[in-house]
Amino acid sequence: MNKKIVVASRNPVKINAALSGMNKILPNVKFQVQGVDVSSGVADQPMSTKETWEGAFNRATNARNLEVNADYWVGMEGGIDTDADGKMFAFAWMCIIDKEDRLGKAQTGIFYLPPKVQKLVEGGVELGYANDKVFNEVGSKQKGGAVGSLTLGALGRTEYYEQAMILAMVQIVNPLLYPNE
Template sequence: MNKKIVVASKNPVKINAALSGMNKILPKIEFQVEGVDVPSGVADQPMTSKETWDGALNRATNARKVATDADYWVGMEGGIDTDEEGKMFAFAWMCIIDKDGRKGKGQTGIFYLPPKVQKLVESGIELGYANDQVFNEVGSKQKGGAVGSLTLGALGRTEYYEQAMILAMVQIVNPLLYPNE
């Protein structure tokens, strides 16, 4: 069986994470994947969990509008928020919509950003660019991302997003347990 995934991004990290996650949760299905550029409807750097989720949902919904011939549409949005002490952490939301209109929602774990990165983000610089400045990298969000830099390469952005993709599929692969999703 062959199914098509449309990822609401042309970033190879997001495309690879979607494909890898889907291959793990549905190993008997052969997938083809396509990336499309669509708007998120939120700021380039979402600053709350809600804004980040809205971006993921909007991306998946917009991808479904522009590429109608798929089985799954995937929106991924990386965001940041602050805890009660004012310390900034990063995470991402995943939204998957299947051809029947069911939605799956999953989130990565969080990791805290160093004060230097936090100051740059608070000044209006997107996390990927702030990370490049602090770690003297170029295009890190297309590679290991901040999570890769901070974990010394032990966890790259693709692997980080992959687990959340699998978790977002929970509601879709278990329709009897989530009948109204």
């Protein structure tokens, strides 16, 4: 059985995370994946959990509107927020819509950003560029991302997103437990 996934990004990290996650949760399905450029409808650097979720949902919805012939539309949005102590942390939301209008959503784990990165982000610099500057990297968000830099390569951005991708599919692969509302 062949199924098509449309990922609302051309970033190889997001495309690979979507495909890898889908292969793990549905190992007997062969997938074709396509990345498309669509708007998130939120700031380039979402600054709250709510705004980040809206970006993921908007991306999945916009991908569906652009490429109607697919089985799954995936929106991924990385964001940052601050805790009660003002410390900044990073995370991402995954949104999956299937052709039966079921919605799956999940969030990655969080990790705290170093003060140097936080200061740059507070100054208006997108996390990927702040990470590049602090860690003397180029294009890190197309590779391991901040999570890769901070974990010394033990966890890359693809693997980080992959787990949340699998968790977002929970609602879709268990339709009797999560009725379509």
